[in-house]
Amino acid sequence: MKFRTFAAFVGPSLLLMMIFIAAPLVSVLWQSFHLTQNVFETVETERCTPGFPNAVCETITVDRPVLDENGEIQTVTSFVGWQSYSRVLDPDALGAAISSGDWWSILNIDFWGALRFTLTFTLVTLPLVIGVGLLIAITVNNAVKTIRGPAIFISLLPFIITPVIGALSIRWLFVGDGILTALMESWSGQDIAMFAQGWTIELLMMFYRVWHVAPFAFVIFYAGLQTVNMDTLESAIIDGASRFERLRYVIVPHLMPLIVFIALIHLMDSYRVFEEVIGFRSEAHRISLQWLTFDYLTPDDSGNRSVSRASASSMLTMVGIVILLVPLLRRTWRDHKGS
């Protein structure tokens, strides 16, 4: 294919990605090295607010931004190098925690706590999603034809429902004396509060993610199972391969490209874990990297937000994802060269 034809085919898609993804990405990179500040002046001001029975007036000194001749807030932008990164990573607190020998206190630093959770979350759910997905695919494939349709339908439900709603529906089952908590309480005879400590929330979040994504893995694997070469399978049987050996040496290798595909998608998505933190209100106990970025970006009542730190933390999140993806990308590269 000539370059011009190629460009014509790919152009529209590329243009969209450039405008709406690459351009913001460049600006995020730029902002992570710069800091924009308002110029403040300190003034005495009198404020009257409602009181009982009469309004209360008081004179206070406030810092208020200076407005320029166009009536807009005057700002100063300066190059700050790695400052925002170091504020996110907080190497001083990290060093202090390490030298004091108190390893747990590292997790009290927002970024490192979030990294710990994000990595655990990603690496624990990955094999579970693939394993559960494969298991469902094999059992559905084994089932008689009449129940396959309904089974596929029900299995896909957790994947299609809106994530916010899915997380809430799981939360309601467990929050307070939710019915499943009540059930566990009656089994164990103990008072159980699932949202009172970090590790139970973490378990629930992982459970939710596996529940939500395993159907995606399932449907891909199930489609893959339809194309397993029956001849290979039959010759394996003739060679006396056991059921497990057939799975291990025929089916799994056949599905390998799909496993890589699922792993790729899942690593990317779960490293950006976010909905769970909001849905399960886990901020007090567990935060994730994308939640940290989101938190920096959310304006407080006075409208302040930390754009530079948010940019730095999202660049760090991206770097993390790329590192996780390297082995898989190398594989894709080899395939590309091979084909």
Next chain:
Amino acid sequence: MSSIPRAMQQPLGLKFASYGFLAFWCLIAAFPIFWVAVMSVKTPVDAFASSPLDVVFGPRTLGNGDGMSVFSILLLLTLLVLTYRVGARHLGKWVEQFSPPGLVIIGWIIGSIIFAIGAAFLMFGIYPFVVDLIDPILGPLGRPVLGLTTEHYQAVWVDNEFYTNFLNSMLVTAGVVTISLTVGTLAGYGLARSGSNLAFWLLIMALIFRALPHSVLVTGYLPAFINSAEFLEPILGESAPTLYGQPWAVIVVLVSINQPFTIWMLRSFFQNIPSELDEAARVDGCSHFGAFRRVIMPVMWPGVITTGLFSFLLAYNDYLVTALLLDQQNQTMVPAITGYFNRETTTTDQVEAVAAAVSIIAPLFLLVMVFQRQIVSGLTAGAVKG
């Protein structure tokens, strides 16, 4: 696969374990959704009762005089099974039978819409009417035994005008699916047929784009969207639009964010269409575009339908982009219901939010019902080999 070779038949124990696991999984998969649906038809006191039996039977709801009789429960179950069978088994055959060749995709769209309207009419029009008519003459079978009220659905759809959000969602979703597939098929085809390193690096770049946290992207759009009239004026003159609140602007954003996944997916479909096909067409004197239109388009639909469903889910379920970039007149359903949760809610608001949540997932149910075969066959034809 119809006749299983004898050596592959499973011993009873394994079979038992296999079916057991499947049943267990289906229970886990469906239960939270079932539970939400049950909560949505109870009064607030019942919906948040701590005893599960109270939630299911809804004594307070029943006490208010709202309930289902044994007959109406049986009728409802029958109708649900019937709907599933029509949607999952027959609709596909009818579509293929009645739509003119080459226009199968339009047949699908019309078929699904008719099916959805039919299902809604059956559940909300005919069913209550029949129940109202027959319950009084049935005696004990017609007496309400299970508390159930549709007041929250009325509140959501009638009083809070949720249908405007529904229409907005439909507009955004339809826009995203159409544009995303148009742009994506072209790019996917180009990438699949070009073996160059450039194509490879474009794909890798798309992957990295997909890895970018969305919250960062979206917050960056907001000031640009609100002030777009000012900085587009030099280019577009007086008619420069304010992008904030415009559904089509949101559609373009969602299409872009979704492009990386779409082109990866479609590329692997196209790779499985033998390139000899379009090469033959080229030998016959077609241009690349001509070959694409005449040879590839007729055979690409399974892949396109599957990819389209993923685009549909993304656009329909999106929260971050739509919540921030749309104003209330144009708001879609998902951000609209978080309004119920985030404002200072009363318990009634919460149950209404649950009802709204069920309303949001109902169309997704129908969608999967109708298209589950296409999803599987589309994946079988494409991505699974790539």
Next chain:
Amino acid sequence: MKLRTLALAAAVSLMGTTAYADCAFENTQEVTMLSAGFEAWKAVTDAMAECGMVAAELDQEFREKQPEAFAADPSLYQLGGVSNGTLTPLLNAGTIRPLDDLVEQYGQNLNPNQLIRVDGQIMAIAMMVNTQHLMYRNDIFADLGLEVPTSYDEVLEVAAAIQEAGVVDYPLGATMAAGWNLAQDFNNMFLGFGGTFVNDDNTPNINTEAGMNALEMMAALTEYMDPEYLTSDSTYVQQQFQQGKIAMANLWASRAGAMNDEAESQVVGLVSGAAAPVAMEGGAPATTIWWDGIVVAANISDEEAENAFRVAMEGLDTEMVTSNNDAAIWLIEGFEPGALAEGAIATAVAGPAPYPSTTQMGLMHSAIGNNVADFLTGAATAEATLQAIEADYTTAAEEAGLL
């Protein structure tokens, strides 16, 4: 389920739109408004809508959208709903206009208490106040012969007595959801112990005796709460009350009405209000006073502003208050404080600090919200928590250009 009810609902909603469409004038220009979305705003915007041509958005993302939308030229909205917290960014950016002329012309019915003045100029019209105060189950207190606590030490004693009696699941409820709510609870306690958040040179002043006392008191109170208190927001506490699971809570006045809602509550008539307890002997109640009100954008024409203001006045009239009396503690003429409003008014009369609405406070609020949870979960000591708050605040203040 029944067709009858559906028809009835349709009929009622139809009547609703025609029954009280009385506005003093017919509005012919479009009026747009962006505000937070809670019950009181719904009442006000519905009353405004009676004049016609009103597009009001009650948006949960308003904190993010409002400063941007008002800074656009022309402003995307003519009216804004703010609280004393969210007024600050608009005031700072100069995107809202002084209302003195308009008040003189159209504001005859306004109460002087409603006028929010900054340096003598009226910048906003308040409509209601809100404050966290003590709500308690009067039946439980009567049965056990308990006095209504006036200080937090007494709250602990009473809670212990209720715990002993075992009449409810948890004696106490609190709006301690991590983030904004938790920080607000800390603020109440910190102010109650006489703390000041920042020094005159904008450096933090949290790591003090008041800070330690506030944290310790919060930890002591959590002993009597549902262990999931770090996820419990106002709605959750309100629900706990309604389901009879808790006996006391320091809860927002705007929530009081829900206690007597027959459709939701199992404790109708059993909840009373009292002034917020004090944290230390002789101090003011450990709570803050908030107000909500309306502002008018600067970047719109004078005619638009005038028209929008007239419509807003229709939304803030006595008629609206009489039909929504229990939705809030209204400042508007015609408000009849009900039994449930007594606690809030007693609190306000005792004169706690208004919430200090400044740029510094915004930063401080976030820093507190992100760190106090670590102390309550036991991940950090009180000392370390206060240090972490100061460090977070300092970083943010340096970044904002305040230090």
